[in-house]
Amino acid sequence: MIALLLACSVKPEPTPAGPCPQGMVPVPAGEFESGATGEAVGAALEWPEKWNLPRERATRSTEAFCIDALEYPNAPGAEVRVFVGWQDAADLCAAEGKRLCTEDEWTKACAGPEGLLFPYGDTHEPGRCNDEVTVGDESGKAPAGSFEGCASTYGALDMQGNVSEWVQDPYDERMRVLRGGTMWLSIYGQGCMSRHAHMQRGPTHGDDGFRCCKSW
Numbered sequence: 001m002i003a004l005l006l007a008c009s010v011k012p013e014p015t016p017a018g019p020c021p022q023g024m025v026p027v028p029a030g031e032f033e034s035g036a037t038g039e040a041v042g043a044a045l046e047w048p049e050k051w052n053l054p055r056e057r058a059t060r061s062t063e064a065f066c067i068d069a070l071e072y073p074n075a076p077g078a079e080v081r082v083f084v085g086w087q088d089a090a091d092l093c094a095a096e097g098k099r100l101c102t103e104d105e106w107t108k109a110c111a112g113p114e115g116l117l118f119p120y121g122d123t124h125e126p127g128r129c130n131d132e133v134t135v136g137d138e139s140g141k142a143p144a145g146s147f148e149g150c151a152s153t154y155g156a157l158d159m160q161g162n163v164s165e166w167v168q169d170p171y172d173e174r175m176r177v178l179r180g181g182t183m184w185l186s187i188y189g190q191g192c193m194s195r196h197a198h199m200q201r202g203p204t205h206g207d208d209g210f211r212c213c214k215s216w
Helices: 002-009 086-095 103-111
Strands: 024-027 030-034 058-062 065-068 164-170 175-179 195-199 208-210 212-215
Touching: 024 103, 030 103, 058 103, 065 103, 086 164, 086 208, 086 212, 103 164, 103 175
Parallel strands: 164 208
Antiparallel strands: 024 065, 030 058, 065 212, 164 175, 175 195
């Protein structure tokens, strides 16, 4: 009888609300379309450096993963972290039991399975995202989640505009890739397919940030 009462008094562990930790959104496994032309993203084509241009259009795939809904520190209304190098970004994700997103994961979370040019569609809509700030004006960076209309198919915010974001992938032996446009119009363009690279160890920039991913 005592054993039965003890068994009844033990509360079951709560069932997680979904596959991802709080503050992250799930992206299912499967194929998606990725890539665009330089013209499509508005890249400055007179610049010959390939690291300013998007990848060619192709069908790619990912495993299921979770991605932060917001740019680091992934808290609504928080000041977004910038002037951060690739290694520091990787370390900050690891400290939370997460990791930097792969380039394919980042692209899929922004563009959806259809490979949209912007999180919300293929045509730029002024005011949907924080992407109309005068070049060089760092005060134009918005707090995380300020633009509710700048949401992707999977519910991630600010993947267009505000700050570009480090991903895991190397561009070459010295450089790492950043994805997405920033608050400024820039030589590497705007949107989910916008892509450039900076030195893995080198100067940091006021329009470079990151967000974290985690496998299911």
